[in-house]
Amino acid sequence: MENTLSQPQKSGRQYKDTLFRTLFSDSKHFIELYNAVADEHFPMDTVVTPLPANELLIRNNDLAACIDDQLVIFYEHQSSFSKNMPLRLLSYASDILNTYVIDRDKLFGSKLVKIPTPKFYVLYNGAQKITEHELKLSDAFIVRDSEPALELTAKIIDINIDNGDIVLTKSSNLQGYSLLIDKIRNNQEAGMARDIAIAKAIDSCIDEDILAAFLTGHYKEVSKMLNWEYDADAEKKVIAEENRAEGLAEGIAIGKVEGIAEGAEMLASLIEKGMSPDEALEKIKSGATE
Numbered sequence: 001m002e003n004t005l006s007q008p009q010k011s012g013r014q015y016k017d018t019l020f021r022t023l024f025s026d027s028k029h030f031i032e033l034y035n036a037v038a039d040e041h042f043p044m045d046t047v048v049t050p051l052p053a054n055e056l057l058i059r060n061n062d063l064a065a066c067i068d069d070q071l072v073i074f075y076e077h078q079s080s081f082s083k084n085m086p087l088r089l090l091s092y093a094s095d096i097l098n099t100y101v102i103d104r105d106k107l108f109g110s111k112l113v114k115i116p117t118p119k120f121y122v123l124y125n126g127a128q129k130i131t132e133h134e135l136k137l138s139d140a141f142i143v144r145d146s147e148p149a150l151e152l153t154a155k156i157i158d159i160n161i162d163n164g165d166i167v168l169t170k171s172s173n174l175q176g177y178s179l180l181i182d183k184i185r186n187n188q189e190a191g192m193a194r195d196i197a198i199a200k201a202i203d204s205c206i207d208e209d210i211l212a213a214f215l216t217g218h219y220k221e222v223s224k225m226l227n228w229e230y231d232a233d234a235e236k237k238v239i240a241e242e243n244r245a246e247g248l249a250e251g252i253a254i255g256k257v258e259g260i261a262e263g264a265e266m267l268a269s270l271i272e273k274g275m276s277p278d279e280a281l282e283k284i285k286s287g288a289t290e
Contacts, residue, residue, distance in 0.1 A: 036170035071116035
């Protein structure tokens with residue numbers, strides 16, 4: 001089946017890579033990672049067609065590629081664990097398919113348009129303990145259905161080094177990446193400024209032969225990437241903003257309900273005193289309810 005992420009693009013917008021995407025954009029590293037998470041055995045010379053760089057990747061810390069007629073999407077999830085990943089991945093996968101895979105003119109033809117089989121993996125390395133091993137889009141449906149008409153399943157893999165997931169033993173590059181992130185986190189918790197925490201973690205990994213060739217060859221670039229992507233302060237700020245927004249929305253909702261109940265009480269009281277409904281409503285609107 002000839003189906004690759006190769007549709008011509010007009011976009012020339014530049015984006016800043018993350019360390020995760022840079023490390024696993026190497027086809028051999030990608031194959032090793034996919035073999036580990038999917039329990040596959042693709043040889044290292046298997047053709048991997050990566051997602052071309054454009055503005056889609058600005059929104060997501062993702063890596064997407066076609067391998068053996070499968071569209072494999074990895075999402076590195078660093079912040080507070082979100083159960084909204086399937087919904088976010090649905091939008092992202094749709095963008096990828098419509099931008100790179102599907103010839104939209106053929107959608108109006110009678111012949112079935114074939115697409116690579118999507119596979120979704122969320123690699124979680126945030127500080128929160130997780131118990132979920134997969135998330136489904138149907139979990140978000142208001143009306144539950146035993147056979148949902150639309151579904152997306154994302155496999156969740158905790159790649160924190162201290163959790164000892166078996167996947168880490170199957171991919172030396174993923175294990176090395178997790179060790180590097182863990183060292184940075186420990187350095188920051190010990191009170192080091194982020195720049196120093198990153199530099200010392202990189203030096204330590206090179207000394208211990210952890211991703212040594214990659215880190216040595218990309219030392220400055222890696223440091224810049226990690227300064228951009230591993231920002232604990234920014235992460236806390238985002239989480240706080242999310243919590244504030246949720247609290248505000250909840251407060252508004254409660255206020256509306258309470259306000260409606262209070263208004264109904266006032267209306268009934270004024271009507272009992274002999275006012276017509278219209279007069280009572282006008283009095284409530286003017287604020288003169290005494």
